[in-house]
Amino acid sequence: NAGVMQNPRHLVRRRGQEARLRCSPMKGHSHVYWYRQLPEEGLKFMVYLQKENIIDESGMPKERFSAEFPKEGPSILRIQQVVRGDSAAYFCASSPFSTGNTEAFFGQGTRLTVV
Amino acid sequence: DAKTTQPNSMESNEEEPVHLPCNHSTISGTDYIHWYRQLPSQGPEYVIHGLTSNVNNRMASLAIAEDRKSSTLILHRATLRDAAVYYCILTSGNNRKLIWGLGTSLAVNP
Numbered sequence: 069n070a071g072v073m074q075n076p077r078h079l080v081r082r083r084g085q086e087a088r089l090r091c092s093p094m095k096g097h098s099h100v101y102w103y104r105q106l107p108e109e110g111l112k113f114m115v116y117l118q119k120e121n122i123i124d125e126s127g128m129p130k131e132r133f134s135a136e137f138p139k140e141g142p143s144i145l146r147i148q149q150v151v152r153g154d155s156a157a158y159f160c161a162s163s164p165f166s167t168g169n170t171e172a173f174f175g176q177g178t179r180l181t182v183v
Numbered sequence: 184d185a186k187t188t189q190p191n192s193m194e195s196n197e198e199e200p201v202h203l204p205c206n207h208s209t210i211s212g213t214d215y216i217h218w219y220r221q222l223p224s225q226g227p228e229y230v231i232h233g234l235t236s237n238v239n240n241r242m243a244s245l246a247i248a249e250d251r252k253s254s255t256l257i258l259h260r261a262t263l264r265d266a267a268v269y270y271c272i273l274t275s276g277n278n279r280k281l282i283w284g285l286g287t288s289l290a291v292n293p
Contacts, residue, residue, distance in 0.1 A: 072226075101280060110270060110283035111227065124280060159226050161281075168215050168279035169234070174226035 070094070072162050073142075074175035081150045081182050089145040089178045093162030100143045101161045101172065102128075102135060111159060116166075117143060150182045187271045192288040195261045203256040203287055205271030210251050215274045217281060218245065218256045220267040227270065230256065266291045 073092040081087050093100050098119050103111040113127040117137040128135065132150075137143040147154055157179050161172040188206040195201040207216065217232040231238055231245045233254075238245040244257040258265055270286040 103281075103283075110285050111281075113280045113282065116280055127280075161227075166279040167217075167281055168213075168274045169232075171217075171229035171232065172281065174219075174228070176226045 072160060072173050072175035074158075074160050074178050076178060077176060079178055079180050081180065083151055083182055084149050087147040087150050087154070087180055087182075089147075089158050089160075089180070090142045091145070091160030091162075091175060092142040093160075094173050097162035097164050097173070099163045099166055100137050101163075101167070102143075102145050103159045103161065105157045105159060105177075107156075114145070114158075147180075150180070152182050155180055155182045186282070187273060187284045189269075189271050189284060189287045191285070192290070194290045194292065195258075196292050197263060198260050201258040201261045201265070201289065203258075203269050203271075203289065204253065205255070206253045207271070207273055208252045210273055215279075216245070216247060216251075216254050217272040217274065218243070218269060219272060219281075220265075220269045221286070222267045230269070261289075261291045263291050263293060265289065 075090050100117045102114040105111045115128045115135045116124040120139050132148045134146045157177045159174050159177045161174045163170050163172045215232050215234050218230040219227040220230055221227045231243050233245045246255045268286040268288050272281045275282045
């Protein structure tokens with residue numbers, strides 16, 4: 069059973085371009101969480117999705133950011149018109165249930181650099 | 184959201200026990216206490232979690248204070264591979280998102 073797969077591992081975008089980050093959860097997991105980590109900081113919650121539904125997007129900026137988890141295929145975190153402040157590591161986690169009483173499995177992250 | 188407080192850094196010697204403390208004085212009755220660790224340039228890795236009772240697994244032990252306002256992660260015999268940032272995290276809300284602090288950077292000396 070493969071772990072959580074994120075791609076690409078590294079992504080370089082020029083200011084104003086779009087960034088698409090992909091996350092394939094572990095098999096059988098229908099709960100996906102996205103977190104962002106700035107250099108020298110802890111992770112910050114962005115969004116929580118179940119299949120085809122956004123459950124909590126309270127940590128996601130209102131503009132330029134969107135997330136989806138379609139019935140088929142990976143979860144996508146999309147950042148439009150990227151700015152330098154978007155440079156960070158973005159981690160995806162999946163779990164079979166919500167992460168209250170179970171562990172979350174994390175991917176290796178996508179490191180976004182905006183130049 | 185309930186917050187956690189951890190020391191910025193700790194140091195240990197190889198094959199000695201390590202006790203990593205965490206304070207969470209505003210924890211709610213339904214919050215679980217999770218510990219994750221993150222090695223350099225990698226994604227976080229689950230270590231252990233609990234609610235009220237002490238917990239043991241193959242990686243570590245978790246000791247939870249009776250009033251639940253603090254907890255301690257215990258690594259019984261530190262190895263060089265245990266050098267990482269350790270995060271004490273509380274779940275939050277109905278959807279149980281993880282609320283992260285800055286963690287404790289653990290150095291293990293050979």
